[in-house]
Amino acid sequence: MGQIRHIVNSSATTERLAHFYKEVFGFWQSRPTPEGRRTIYLTDGHVELAILENTNQQNSNGLHHLGIQTDDLDGEISRIEKVQPGKTIARPQSDSPRETWLSDASGNHIYLSVDGKLEYQPVEKYTYRKKK
Amino acid sequence: MNQLRHLAIRTEEPEKLAAFYIDAFGFREVKEGWPPAKGQEKRSFHLTDGYFELAILANTPNQSPNGLYHFGIKIDDMDEIARRLEGFGKHLQRRPNDTSFAELRVSDIDGNMIDLSVHGFLEYQPVKGDKKED
Secondary structure (H helix, E strand, O other), X not given: OOEEEEEEEEEOOHHHHHHHHHHHHOOEEEEOOOOOOOOEEEEOOOOEEEEEEOOOOOOOOEEEEEEEEOOXXXXXXXXXXXXXXXXXXXXXXXXXXXXXXXXXXXXXXXXXXXXXXXXXXXXXXOHHHHHO | OOEEEEEEEEEOOHHHHHHHHHHHHOOEEOOOOOOOOOOOOOOOEEEEOOOOEEEEEEOXXXXXXXXXXXXXXXXOOHHHHHHHHHOOOOOOEEOOOOOOOOOEEEEOOXXXXXXXXXXXXXXXXXXXOOOXXX
């Protein structure tokens, strides 16, 4: 069983867009922006909304991919390969794989992971909520 | 508290894509037996993982590109959200009365479409006049 826990929007102006979601909907930052990057990770407490850096316009702005969390990555990959005969999913090069990428039956990009996206260090988890 | 609860994907093959999410990830259909929407040859699917709703929208004939289309936020207080949106020069748009899942729509400041719903995406309102009573 998978759970949708992550939606990603690509934007050329990530700070501006993140400000909108914080101010209008009360979302807060779920984890720090990686050093040297401008991607901003927001959450409502259960699902993450990532504002993906697209400052060099490598992609179209807008919805980019979704993330599904699973308990059993290897089992999930095997199940997906059965559902889509002839399609092989790249198995992560690791002894204990935690994540991989695939596309659904229409070609939409899915980030599949065991850890999800909210179990990272929640450094500023409640910063914005306290300000309200 | 406002919650991300909905994502919509447009596709020309809704049956095939819904089957993928049901068979691969164990998602369930929120309610079976929905007729095709007006102007659509095929029906759309509303799936859930138990918390989040994934809409697989028929895109026949192609009204817009296939792919990730919009997402939805369940809101508690429509007036308060409208007030905050006005601060960004955004105005809520009411959907037609027979829209089953989302009463309101707005776009963010990048132009991404957001469905807003006070009643929620899993506690849908039946479409007026159709024949899908249990």
